[in-house]
Structure formats: C-alpha cells, structure tokens
Amino acid sequence: MRGEEFAADLATSAGEVLLAIRKEHLAAGTAEGKALAKAGDRGAQEHIAERLAAERPDDAVLSEEAADDLRRLESERVWIIDPLDGTREYSEDRHDWAVHVALWERGSLTAGAVALPGLGTTLSTAGEFPDLGPPAEPIRLAVSRSRASDLVKAVAAEYGAELVPMGSAGYKVSAVVRGEVDAYVHSGGQYEWDSAAPVAVAAAAGLHTSRIDGSALEYNREDPYLPDLLVCRPSLAKGLLEIIGQHQAV
Ligand SMILES: Nc1ncnc2c1ncn2[C@@H]1O[C@H](COP(=O)(O)O)[C@@H](OP(=O)(O)O)[C@H]1O
Numbered sequence: 252m253r254g255e256e257f258a259a260d261l262a263t264s265a266g267e268v269l270l271a272i273r274k275e276h277l278a279a280g281t282a283e284g285k286a287l288a289k290a291g292d293r294g295a296q297e298h299i300a301e302r303l304a305a306e307r308p309d310d311a312v313l314s315e316e317a318a319d320d321l322r323r324l325e326s327e328r329v330w331i332i333d334p335l336d337g338t339r340e341y342s343e344d345r346h347d348w349a350v351h352v353a354l355w356e357r358g359s360l361t362a363g364a365v366a367l368p369g370l371g372t373t374l375s376t377a378g379e380f381p382d383l384g385p386p387a388e389p390i391r392l393a394v395s396r397s398r399a400s401d402l403v404k405a406v407a408a409e410y411g412a413e414l415v416p417m418g419s420a421g422y423k424v425s426a427v428v429r430g431e432v433d434a435y436v437h438s439g440g441q442y443e444w445d446s447a448a449p450v451a452v453a454a455a456a457g458l459h460t461s462r463i464d465g466s467a468l469e470y471n472r473e474d475p476y477l478p479d480l481l482v483c484r485p486s487l488a489k490g491l492l493e494i495i496g497q498h499q500a501v
C-alpha cells in the first residue's frame with residue numbers, strides 16, 4: 252500500500268475501533284465521567300501502534316498518546332498521529348471528533364488522512380475534493396466549542412464572521428475542506444498531532460494553511476508545541492491574516 256492509502260486505511264480502522272469501544276461502553280452503562288475518553292484514547296493508540304509496528308517497522312512515530320522517542324529527529328519518515336482528536340466530544344456521544352494519521356518525510360508532510368467516524372467518512376490527501384464555490388456571506392468561522400481564544404473572537408467580530416463552534420481540530424479543518432465553514436482560526440495552544448494530518452488534507456484540497464502570522468507550518472520539530480493555525484479558502488487568507496496581525500499587535 253502506498254503511504255496515502257495506508258494513512259487512510261489506518262485512520263479508518265482506528266475510527267472503527269473507537270466506534271466499537273463507545274458502543275460497548277454505552278451498552279454497559281460505563282460511558283460516564285472519563286472512563287470512555289480514557290478507553291478511547293488507549294484503544295485507538297494501541298491499534299495504531301500495533302499496525303505501524305507490523306506494517307511500517309522502520310518508521311518513527313510521534314503520537315499524542317505515546318512517550319516521545321526523539322530518534323524521530325534523525326528519521327527520514329515519521330508518522331504524526333492523534334489517535335483521538337476531540338476526545339471530549341467522542342465521550343459525549345457527539346459526531347465531531349477525528350483520527351489523524353500524517354506522514355512526514357524529510358521536511359514536509361507527504362500523506363495525511365483524517366477519519367471522521369461520526370460522519371462515516373475519511374478524508375485523505377489521495378482523495379477528490381468538492382468544488383466549494385464562493386464563501387458564505389457573512390463567512391462562517393469554525394471555533395473550539397470549549398476554548399475559543401479572545402483573539403479568535405475579536406477577529407471574528409471585526410471581520411463580521413459567524414462563529415460556528417465545534418469540537419476537534421481535525422473535524423474543524425475538515426469542515427473547511429467539506430464546505431461546512433469557510434475558515435478555521437486557532438490560537439492559544441495545540442500540538443503538531445492536532446494539525447499535521449488535517450493540514451496535509453487541506454493543502455491537498457487547495458486551501459490556505461499557515462501559522463496565524465502567515466508563516467509556514469513546520470512538523471517533526473523537537474518541541475511539538477504548535478499553538479496556532481489558519482486554514483481557509485485561499486481568497487480569504489490575506490484579509491484574515493491582516494486582521495489577525497492588527498489584533499496581535501495590540
Ligand atoms: N489551548 C490549547 N492547548 C492545548 N491543546 C489545545 C488547546 N486548544 C485546543 N487544543 C487541542 O486541540 C484539539 C481540538 O480542541 P478543540 O475541540 O477545543 O478545538 C484537542 O485535541 P485532543 O482532543 O486530541 O486533546 C485539544 O487538546
């Protein structure tokens with residue numbers, strides 16, 4: 252299997268594992284509190300780690316749910332994984348969560364897949380993407396349900412954008428790819444695994460992807476903290492970056 256096909260297959264199969272775990276917990280009445288979230292994080296991580304070890308044994312891995320093995324910094328191929336993005340939404344029996352599988356090779360993302368099991372689909376860099384037509388008026392801006400930053404709220408107010416709260420970074424980037432919203436602006440904290448696979452897919456779909464100062468997103472750095480992100484229709488990038496810059500300068 253090529254990298255792109257493998258990424259999509261791996262994300263999809265982890266999504267199936269997660270749906271099965273949730274079904275079991277709901278049927279057994281053990282979905283309350285953090286039990287389901289923990290079981291999901293662990294189950295998806297184990298599934299992905301096992302498949303990577305068996306099918307890509309020579310590659311390094313950076314995963315939210317595993318200890319960081321810094322040999323990845325010397326590796327030419329690194330899988331950047333978030334086994335369950337939107338853990339909170341998953342455990343609340345919502346649909347806005349995702350599985351992220353990205354492949355980084357010698358400095359750039361070369362494959363990526365975002366499984367959206369709540370929608371029964373997986374987006375991948377190998378996929379075909381819909382023609383989105385013009386952005387909505389006012390534009391629709393995806394934001395975190397639980398922790399939208401003051402910067403993002405201020406930018407939305409100034410731009411006159413409609414805020415659309417949803418969980419999971421991967422689900423939000425996918426919402427831009429799918430045309431459910433026009434942009435996703437995030438600031439205040441995130442890690443490489445939250446954005447690598449979604450950004451690979453968004454770039455393959457022809458969307459703008461960058462840090463909120465307009466600089467390039469870089470992956471497989473020693474410190475995987477990557478706190479901000481802009482994914483949007485290309486026609487919106489200049490205006491959004493300008494307004495973000497004005498608010499950051501204050
Ligand atoms: N301020 C912050 N600091 C660290 N991580 C953040 C963050 N805001 C969002 N994230 C991460 O980004 C993902 C999407 O968050 P949100 O739904 O709030 O937009 C979540 O991933 P996980 O669910 O994998 O932990 C969350 O942990």
Ligand SMILES: [Mg+2]
Binds near residue numbers: 315333420444445
């Ligand atoms: Mg995450």
